[in-house]
Amino acid sequence: MEKKQSELCLEILTRFHNAGILDNFILIGSWCVYFYKDYFSNVPYIDQATLKTRDLDFLINDPSKIRNKVDIPELLKDLGFVTIFNRSKGYIKLDHPNLILEFLVPEKGKSINKPYPLPKLGLNATPLRFLNFLSSNTIKIRMKGFYLTLPHPANFALHKLIIFQRRLKKEKAIKDRNVAIEILKILINKGESSIIKNVFNSIPQKWQKKIREGLKESEDREILEVLK
Amino acid sequence: MRGVIKGVLAEELENSLRMKKEYDEVLGKLPKGCISIKKIKGHEYYYLVKREGKKVKHIYRGKISGKEKKKYEEAKILRAKYRQLLSQVKKQIRFLRSSLRGKEAI
Numbered sequence: 001m002e003k004k005q006s007e008l009c010l011e012i013l014t015r016f017h018n019a020g021i022l023d024n025f026i027l028i029g030s031w032c033v034y035f036y037k038d039y040f041s042n043v044p045y046i047d048q049a050t051l052k053t054r055d056l057d058f059l060i061n062d063p064s065k066i067r068n069k070v071d072i073p074e075l076l077k078d079l080g081f082v083t084i085f086n087r088s089k090g091y092i093k094l095d096h097p098n099l100i101l102e103f104l105v106p107e108k109g110k111s112i113n114k115p116y117p118l119p120k121l122g123l124n125a126t127p128l129r130f131l132n133f134l135s136s137n138t139i140k141i142r143m144k145g146f147y148l149t150l151p152h153p154a155n156f157a158l159h160k161l162i163i164f165q166r167r168l169k170k171e172k173a174i175k176d177r178n179v180a181i182e183i184l185k186i187l188i189n190k191g192e193s194s195i196i197k198n199v200f201n202s203i204p205q206k207w208q209k210k211i212r213e214g215l216k217e218s219e220d221r222e223i224l225e226v227l228k
Numbered sequence: 229m230r231g232v233i234k235g236v237l238a239e240e241l242e243n244s245l246r247m248k249k250e251y252d253e254v255l256g257k258l259p260k261g262c263i264s265i266k267k268i269k270g271h272e273y274y275y276l277v278k279r280e281g282k283k284v285k286h287i288y289r290g291k292i293s294g295k296e297k298k299k300y301e302e303a304k305i306l307r308a309k310y311r312q313l314l315s316q317v318k319k320q321i322r323f324l325r326s327s328l329r330g331k332e333a334i
Contacts (some may be wrong), residue, residue, distance in 0.1 A: 017323075053239070053240065054243065065234065077306075078305070078306075078309070080252045080309045080310060080312075080313045082247075082251065082252055082254050082310075084246070095243075095246070095247050095250055096313065097244070097247060097313050097316040097317045097320060100243060169235060169239075171231065171232045171234070171235025171236070172235060172236075172237075172239075173231050175232045175235070175236065178232070193248060
């Protein structure tokens with residue numbers, strides 16, 4: 001399934017690129033870990049070490065910048081994707097046995113708990129807190145004929161350390177924390193401790209406190225040293 | 229508490245069960261049967277071929293528009309695709325259920 005998943009993922013990215021919308025998206029979530037292998041090509045890195053789910057999440061940082069009108073459900077229909085509509089909350093997802101596509105936007109201001117409409121893309125997005133932190137520092141990974149935007153691994157990991165404490169499911173929280181620690185350790189190994197430190201210093205003190213608290217539970221001294 | 233792996237598998241099972249329901253629904257919504265063209269004495273005659281119970285029925289449709297013809301052609305392709313994916317989902321459900329049966333917290 002792993003190979004089928006990666007092939008399908010690449011096909012989706014290629015179609016988004018050809019339709020001229022990929023540049024509006026930042027890939028977030030557990031699939032980032034898979035694509036970070038290029039960024040970490042000079043240090044030991046095993047993307048399989050982290051559990052990757054079927055969720056392929058795209059962050060749209062600024063929906064008003066989308067210029068092309070592309071009906072995404074129609075674009076992916078022949079691949080077998082079906083559009084699901086959450087009856088109670090109204091969120092739209094695209095389901096396939098190998099991947100589940102979801103679109104997210106940063107939640108600004110008062111929480112409204114309603115989907116954000118994306119009429120140009122023929123779907124809607126889920127607004128979530130703290131996503132600005134992921135889009136504030138990104139990297140570009142070279143793919144076959146195009147570039148894919150991902151959050152910088154430092155932002156990805158520190159973001160996970162903030163949100164894992166808000167998770168309702170304990171096992172998901174542990175998974176998030178473990179991924180974050182793995183990525184931070186690899187960054188330190190790559191000699192990018194200063195980047196972690198800079199990103200950490202750029203965030204509000206309340207968040208910094210949350211991150212430290214999250215790390216204390218795992219007693220990871222190496223990372224705590226960097227964040228001192 | 230379940231282990232991390234079991235937590236992920238349980239979530240994936242929920243997703244697969246949802247998908248099974250969805251694929252059943254979309255398959256039910258597709259137009260039934262497919263269009264068959266018979267050539268008799270140089271003339272083309274369109275029939276809708278569909279299964280009714282154990283019987284396969286050929287229903288004469290007269291001349292049909294290109295749009296309708298395309299609709300049935302697309303439905304045929306999608307039906308095959310959805311059936312293949314539904315079978316994949318069913319396999320996933322069996323695998324995930326058996327993986328979650330063990331008592332160990334992994």
